[in-house]
Amino acid sequence: MRASDRAYATLRSDIINWRLTPGTVLGEVELSERLSVSRTPIREALAKLTAEGLSEPQSGRGVVVSEISLDHLEELFELRAALECKAAELAAQRRDPVIFLALYEKLSNAGELITAQDPDRADYYQLAGELDSAVDAAVGNHYLNLALKNLRVHLVRVRRLSKDNPVRLRDAAREHAAIALAIAHGNPAVASAATTVHLDNSLRHLLSTAS
Amino acid sequence: MRASDRAYATLRSDIINWRLTPGTVLGEVELSERLSVSRTPIREALAKLTAEGLSEPQSGRGVVVSEISLDHLEELFELRAALECKAAELAAQRRDPVIFLALYEKLSNAGELITAQDPDRADYYQLAGELDSAVDAAVGNHYLNLALKNLRVHLVRVRRLSKDNPVRLRDAAREHAAIALAIAHGNPAVASAATTVHLDNSLRHLLSTAS
């Protein structure tokens, strides 16, 4: 594996998991020492992060970890609504019913995954990720998938702005199940509407519990 | 200005204007000689182009100008519909009526801009760009604007796949005028619908006249 890829993966993970907080200066020299590679791969990694929007040029000199705050939340969800509603619509037109019926079943029982034993909700988020992947595959649109991928980076970051509580997660799982069912039924309008409802609930919850 | 920025701008323009055709190998050494800079800024430029989707890694070694074909057209327009309809909706809710009424007037008379004297339709496309910019400004959503910006790069490239004829451009100008008017009136549903109609017409035209 290339050193620049390792540096990129490390920094990306550090930013997404808030080990590097917004506003942190990403100095080339400091990073090259910390990650034990020369400045060249570090520069490459920083360029990729900046292209993704995880870091920003700082007034012409150096880059900093980009801000993510409540102001960005509503903007982020406007884009999310546009992309995910369209994706749900197209998926409903092109889906394999078997796949989405199976996901519907799993999501309907997702309440069991949310236990005190798993404080990070890794199982739950993995299942939600499976739905996303299935939608992406059904849509089969390279450009739409790319836009969604870019968006999800920021959504993962924003998750840390609020405490997720078990009640909301169980509701969210039910909403996901409703989306999967509408797609399985091949009903674009309902799939899009269910997505709109889910996103509105998610945004309200995030705004109400944000720290 | 930084050498890497110049290299990036030059290459970007060359790709968008089809001076570098899809599939062309972008060798670092060759480019550094042609543009008279060292490989370092060239690498930076290629990384940005690849992040934008204008070039792609070629099986692990080197990058090539990315393909753009009729297959991509329909995918591109699905994403475009999602983003531009949402943008039109939000613009209608947040617009300054004066600005969009003025654009409506200009677009209504845009037929005069399409003359034999201007084979590149520079004036027409500039006016269309003004509408895009006004919508972006009215929406005021950083993430949505960024997604639209990334999309437009590919749209400009795709334009060359077809011959634009004056009749279609005059129709397109009328459709743009309708969008501007709906936004000026503050009617999100109509703005979105007018955008849907416009995009459908554009896509049909592109597909029918493609070379």
Place this chain on the structure above:
DNA sequence: CATCTCAACTATGTATACATAGGGCTTGTT
């Protein structure tokens, strides 16, 4: 004659040295 293997060359990945610009600190003057 075709195919496989080895070697050499070329292009990319990485490191480092050098140039340069911008910011901060210190000092002097008002």
Place this chain on the structure above:
DNA sequence: AACAAGCCCTATGTATACATAGTTGAGATG
């Protein structure tokens, strides 16, 4: 004491040298 100006330091921008991997071509063997 405060503000401005100049110098120094540090971090980024660029160039280049070196390492390495992949590809291509040539030669030998079946």
